[in-house]
Amino acid sequence: MLADLAASEVSLRRFLHGLPGVDQVGAEARAAALATRSIKTASKLWAIDAAISMIDLTTLEGADTPGKVSSLCGKARRPDPDDASVPAVAAVCVYPDLVPVARACLAGSDVKVASVATAFPSGRASLAVKLADVADAVSAGADEVDMVIDRGAFLAGRYGCVLEEVRAVKQACGRAQLKVILETGELATYDNVRRAAWLSMIGGADFIKTSTGKVAPASTVPVALVMLEAVRDFADMSGRAVGVKVAGGIRTTKDALRYLVVVNEVAGDEWLEPSLFRIGASSLLNDLLMQRSKQKYGAYAGSQDFSVE
Amino acid sequence: MSSPRFPYAPAPESRAIVNLRPSYGLFIAGEFVDPVDGGQFKTESPSSQEVLAEVSSAGPGDVDRAVKAARHAYENVWGPMPGRERAKYLFRVARVIQERSRELAVLESLDNGKPIKESRDVDVPLAAAHFFYHAGWADKLAYAGYGPDPRPLGVAGQVIPWNFPLLMAAWKLAPALAAGNTCVLKPAETTPLSALLLAEILQQAELPPGVVNIVTGAGQTGAAVVNHPGIDKVAFTGSTEVGKLIQRSLAGTGKRLTLELGGKAANIVFDDAPLSQAVEGIVNGIFFNQGHVCCAGSRLLVQEPIAEGVVEALQRRLGTLRLGDPLDKNTDIGAINSPQQLAKIRELAAAGEAEGAQRWSPACALPERGYWFPPTLFTGVAPAQRIAREEIFGPVLSVLTFRTPEEALEKANNTTYGLSAGVWTEKGSRILYMASRLKAGVVWANTFNRFDPASPFGGYRESGFGREGGRQGLAAYLRGAFDA
Numbered sequence: 163m164l165a166d167l168a169a170s171e172v173s174l175r176r177f178l179h180g181l182p183g184v185d186q187v188g189a190e191a192r193a194a195a196l197a198t199r200s201i202k203t204a205s206k207l208w209a210i211d212a213a214i215s216m217i218d219l220t221t222l223e224g225a226d227t228p229g230k231v232s233s234l235c236g237k238a239r240r241p242d243p244d245d246a247s248v249p250a251v252a253a254v255c256v257y258p259d260l261v262p263v264a265r266a267c268l269a270g271s272d273v274k275v276a277s278v279a280t281a282f283p284s285g286r287a288s289l290a291v292k293l294a295d296v297a298d299a300v301s302a303g304a305d306e307v308d309m310v311i312d313r314g315a316f317l318a319g320r321y322g323c324v325l326e327e328v329r330a331v332k333q334a335c336g337r338a339q340l341k342v343i344l345e346t347g348e349l350a351t352y353d354n355v356r357r358a359a360w361l362s363m364i365g366g367a368d369f370i371k372t373s374t375g376k377v378a379p380a381s382t383v384p385v386a387l388v389m390l391e392a393v394r395d396f397a398d399m400s401g402r403a404v405g406v407k408v409a410g411g412i413r414t415t416k417d418a419l420r421y422l423v424v425v426n427e428v429a430g431d432e433w434l435e436p437s438l439f440r441i442g443a444s445s446l447l448n449d450l451l452m453q454r455s456k457q458k459y460g461a462y463a464g465s466q467d468f469s470v471e
Numbered sequence: 472m473s474s475p476r477f478p479y480a481p482a483p484e485s486r487a488i489v490n491l492r493p494s495y496g497l498f499i500a501g502e503f504v505d506p507v508d509g510g511q512f513k514t515e516s517p518s519s520q521e522v523l524a525e526v527s528s529a530g531p532g533d534v535d536r537a538v539k540a541a542r543h544a545y546e547n548v549w550g551p552m553p554g555r556e557r558a559k560y561l562f563r564v565a566r567v568i569q570e571r572s573r574e575l576a577v578l579e580s581l582d583n584g585k586p587i588k589e590s591r592d593v594d595v596p597l598a599a600a601h602f603f604y605h606a607g608w609a610d611k612l613a614y615a616g617y618g619p620d621p622r623p624l625g626v627a628g629q630v631i632p633w634n635f636p637l638l639m640a641a642w643k644l645a646p647a648l649a650a651g652n653t654c655v656l657k658p659a660e661t662t663p664l665s666a667l668l669l670a671e672i673l674q675q676a677e678l679p680p681g682v683v684n685i686v687t688g689a690g691q692t693g694a695a696v697v698n699h700p701g702i703d704k705v706a707f708t709g710s711t712e713v714g715k716l717i718q719r720s721l722a723g724t725g726k727r728l729t730l731e732l733g734g735k736a737a738n739i740v741f742d743d744a745p746l747s748q749a750v751e752g753i754v755n756g757i758f759f760n761q762g763h764v765c766c767a768g769s770r771l772l773v774q775e776p777i778a779e780g781v782v783e784a785l786q787r788r789l790g791t792l793r794l795g796d797p798l799d800k801n802t803d804i805g806a807i808n809s810p811q812q813l814a815k816i817r818e819l820a821a822a823g824e825a826e827g828a829q830r831w832s833p834a835c836a837l838p839e840r841g842y843w844f845p846p847t848l849f850t851g852v853a854p855a856q857r858i859a860r861e862e863i864f865g866p867v868l869s870v871l872t873f874r875t876p877e878e879a880l881e882k883a884n885n886t887t888y889g890l891s892a893g894v895w896t897e898k899g900s901r902i903l904y905m906a907s908r909l910k911a912g913v914v915w916a917n918t919f920n921r922f923d924p925a926s927p928f929g930g931y932r933e934s935g936f937g938r939e940g941g942r943q944g945l946a947a948y949l950r951g952a953f954d955a
Contacts, residue, residue, distance in 0.1 A: 183897045185917050188748030198588060200482035200800035209477065391747050422477065427791045431476040 164364050164400060171322040178321060178360060184352035184388055193384040199423045203457075206419070210454045212434060213418040214241060217251040217450075218276055218407065218442045221471075222283075222375065228263045231256055233471040235267035242451050242468070251447065252436040253306060257282070258299040265303035276306035276341070280331060283345075283374035285310040289327060296334040306339040307331070308371060308407075311358060313348045321361055328365030341369035341407055341440075346385045347377040355385055359392035363404050371407035375442065380410020386421055390429040406433070409442025415453040418446060479793075482800045484587045489578045494525035495663070497533055497687065498670035500540035501680025508532040509688065514663055517584035518797050518806035518841040526663045529686035534655070534695040537684035541626040541653040542701055544681030549653050550623060554610035561606035561648060563676040568599040568641075571672060575665060579637055580797040582664040584806030584842070585760050587798050597922055598641035601940070604924035605645035608945060612650065615945050618952025623651030624727060625703030627948065628696040630717075631666075632709045633659035633808050634763040634864075640666050642939050643706055644683060645924075650948035652704070655684045657696050659709075661809045663687040694720075702726060706947065708765070711862075711888075711933045729937025729947045731765065731929055733862040734890030737883035738768030738919060739873075739905065742777045744895035745917065750784045753868070756893060756919035758792065758846050761805055762866040763812070765934070766891035768919050770859060771870045772879050778872045782850055785868075789846050790833040804866060807842040816844050816865030823849050823858035828869070854882060862888070876901065884910045889931025893919045912938070 167177045201209055219238045221230060235254055242248040253274035254264050264275045277299035281287035287295075296307055309331045315323040332340050342362035346355050362370050370389055372381040386408050393404045406429070408421055418441060425433050433439050448468045455463045494511065496503035508530030513522045529537070549557065568575065575598075576590040585594070612621050627647045631639035636658060647654050658666035670685050686692055690713075697705050697717050704727040707717050711732040721728050738756050740749050756768025773781045797805035807813040824830050828849040837843040844865055852859050852869040859869050873879040883892055892911040894902050906914040912930045915921060922928065927938035938944050 182744065182746035185745035185748035188745065188751055188917065192748070192751050198592070198800070199479065201479060202482045203480040205478060205480040212477075388747075426477045434476055 168325055168364055174321050178357040181356055184356055186352055189352055189384045189387060193387050196424050196427060197420050201419050207457045209419050209422050210450050211249055214450050215249040215252060216436045216439050216441050217447055218253045218255045218440050219251045220255040220442050220444050226260055231260045231263045232267045235264055237471050238273045239271045241447055252440055258295060261299050261302035261304045274305040275303060276308055277304040278308045280309040282310055283376040285312050293330060293334045296331055300336055300338050304338055306341060307335050308341040308343055310343045310345060313345055316358055324361055325365045328362055332366035339368040341371045342367040343371045343374055345374055345377055346372050347379045352388050355388045356392055359389050363396045367404060369405040369407050371409055373410040375410035381408040383420055383424060387424055387428055390425060394429045403438060405438040407440035407442055412441055412443050413445050415449050479801045484577055484798045484800060486577060488574045491524050495667050497527050497529050498685035499537045506530060506533045514582060516581050517808050520840050523582060526687045528688040529692045531695045534686055534699055537655045537686050538626060538699045538701040540681035541655050541684050544679060545626055545653040548679045549682045550651055554612060558606045558609035560676060560678050561602050565599045565602035567672045567676050575637060575668060578668055579665045583636055583662045584797050584808050586802040586805040587800055589760060594635055594638045598638045601641040601645040601924045605649035609649040615942050617949050621949040621951045624948060624950055626701060627652045627654045627704045627706060628702040629654055629706045630657045630693045633662040634760060636662040637665040639708055640669055646944050647948045650945055652948050653682050655696055657686050657693045660689040714935060730935035732935040734765045734888045734934050735770060735862050735886045736766055736768045736891040737770045737772050738893040739772045739879045739883060740781060741896040742774040743897045749895040750788050752919040753785060754788055757868040758804060758866050759920050761807055763808060763864055768893050769863060771868055772873050772882055775872045775874055792846055794835055795838060804846060807844050810842055813842040813844060816863055819858055819863045820847060820867055826856040828852045828856060880908050887933040890934035
């Protein structure tokens with residue numbers, strides 16, 4: 163069935179444009195309603211730990227150095243040196259040239275190494291260059307590859323081109339997991355977000371991801387809602403559960419908990435797993451640690467009580 | 472129900488903010504007074520059956536006192552007062568409602584059984600919005616389209632239902648007061664408390680005595696208000712049955728009348744609809760306020776090609792609804808307001824099964840105390856069945872199908888009611904086509920149960936007549952250049 167859809171540009175277009183539309187007002191109202199869920203006491207503590215375990219601890223800057231990456235890896239393995247009950251994060255996410263550093267620092271832990279690739283963040287390079295970028299990251303030891311789709315091709319309606327790139331990158335990934343970044347801030351409509359989500363899943367994405375973090379707006383709750391509906395419906399149709407990663411601008415525990423509520427009530431609680439839901443973030447982790455100690459010990463710690471990488 | 476992996480811990484809103492008195496008098500001429508020929512009755516919380524307070528039941532003598540107080544205030548204070556001065560009072564009332572919104576929301580959820588998220592996010596803000604909106608009209612009535620110098624009618628007798636106790640009070644009082652009338656308001660006997668708190672707010676806003684009088688009691692009190700010869704205008708929101716009684720008893724009296732009665736709204740979903748949002752709209756249309764909504768979308772008309780998918784999506788969504796303590800901030804479905812209403816819902820649901828429709832509810836534990844009914848879906852419903860024709864006024868949705876727009880229109884209009892309807896399609900022209908042919912006072916497109924004080928609300932046929940809200944709603948409380 164999925165192979166048939168992708169057989170030609172015409173059938174692909176017909177399928178993507180035949181998906182039910184997204185009413186913007188309704189989707190945003192639903193997201194706002196879910197944001198009023200009140201998560202307290204034991205469920206808050208559970209959700210904070212779940213959120214920590216779903217973090218892709220990220221540094222994606224031109225100024226990144228091996229020193230910065232290795233300190234981030236230390237934080238990833240053991241987020242709170244004073245409290246061994248805090249779970250490790252899911253992954254550390256870096257540029258391809260820093261994958262060897264992260265790989266070495268994370269040896270012996272369950273924390274994955276994720277690398278952005280395919281001419282991140284713009285994706286403006288030839289397919290050959292993008293594939294070389296991926297091969298570089300994978301051969302250096304990346305467990306996960308975060309690619310960007312060609313938004314220009316997508317917005318021009320060349321869906322076949324986007325699909326072929328996703329497929330080619332998936333193949334280049336080998337055993338590495340593929341996360342496909344839709345860069346929803348550049349897709350303009352929720353209809354486009356839904357189409358890009360399906361396109362990526364048909365192409366073989368293991369995760370679909372909202373944003374690079376380099377474009378505003380980055381992840382929003384309604385965008386995540388639309389993507390979670392897409393993975394749920396895709397699983398109903400194909401039997402394959404695709405993960406969702408939200409990234410960009412998620413800084414507070416409150417933000418993170420809102421996303422977990424949406425995951426829980428839209429895709430279902432089987433998605434509340436690091437294997438199916440991730441949060442790409444950097445400063446979020448310390449806020450989660452601060453709220454965690456508040457929940458456990460009843461008082462807020464100071465910001466200086468948590469390490470800054 | 473809550474999922475096992477991420478169960479939300481209880482998040483109850485505190486009751487401490489509400490200062491309940493053990494007993495309440497009648498609010499007449501600006502004071503709480505004991506009834507002269509009435510009695511007392513108890514009001515309970517439908518979610519716990521706990522008695523909340525004793526409330527006075529107004530007898531004919533009490534109603535007479537209230538009407539006289541209103542007449543006196545109309546002739547001496549409120550009627551002669553310039554609109555710009557009346558506006559100041561209404562703005563003040565609106566602001567105090569906002570200031571005391573949490574108190575009002577908690578009290579409303581206690582007495583009515585509706586979830587706190589609805590009383591907090593819908594009932595109370597909308598009540599304030601109605602006062603704000605109509606305050607703005609008070610000094611601009613000459614521009615409302617009823618002639619250069621529209622006049623108030625006099626004393627309005629207003630009888631309101633239990634489903635939105637505070638909001639209905641605001642819908643009734645705000646336009647009446649803005650237009651220069653004075654009021655005698657009779658809240659429903661199962662939900663009198665928020666109106667009595669509103670009386671305290673009117674005192675706090677220093678509204679002149681007698682401008683608003685609130686007489687609590689049951690049907691007899693309402694009848695005494697409606698039939699009192701000193702009343703110039705009657706506004707009633709409630710059941711069609713009582714509406715007919717009122718219209719009969721007012722015939723020939725010269726009293727003006729507006730009625731906002733029952734409904735059996737069709738929510739029409741075409742095969743090109745935005746499905747996820749349509750599912751949300753269907754849920755909001757029928758399960759908002761436990762379905763105790765006169766404009767509830769109680770008949771789902773879904774186009775045949777997508778019927779199966781929509782029902783599956785609905786069932787999945789209903790599985791996430793959280794039923795329970797109305798004061799818990801995560802509750803989606805609260806308690807049924809009264810044992811009488813619960814009995815009526817049960818009777819109609821049983822009739823649905825007996826007539827051959829398939830009944831479905833999600834796995835949903837009901838609390839032991841209080842009055843509860845699980846969200847319920849009937850599929851395979853035929854238009855001739857009672858659940859497709861009678862207003863259930865509960866969390867029960869009847870699913871019917873159609874093939875063409877014409878068939879959808881025919882089925883949607885095939886009801887004795889005509890209060891509201893919903894249309895779900897991505898095609899703009901179809902929305903306009905349907906909206907112009909649906910016999911309903913309100914047609915929502917790609918949404919449902921949206922209210923705004925600037926938008927007139929009211930029905931066709933057995934759903935009543937007259938409009939509330941907007942410029943059109945002012946007509947019910949004004950004598951214009953073209954009126955006798």
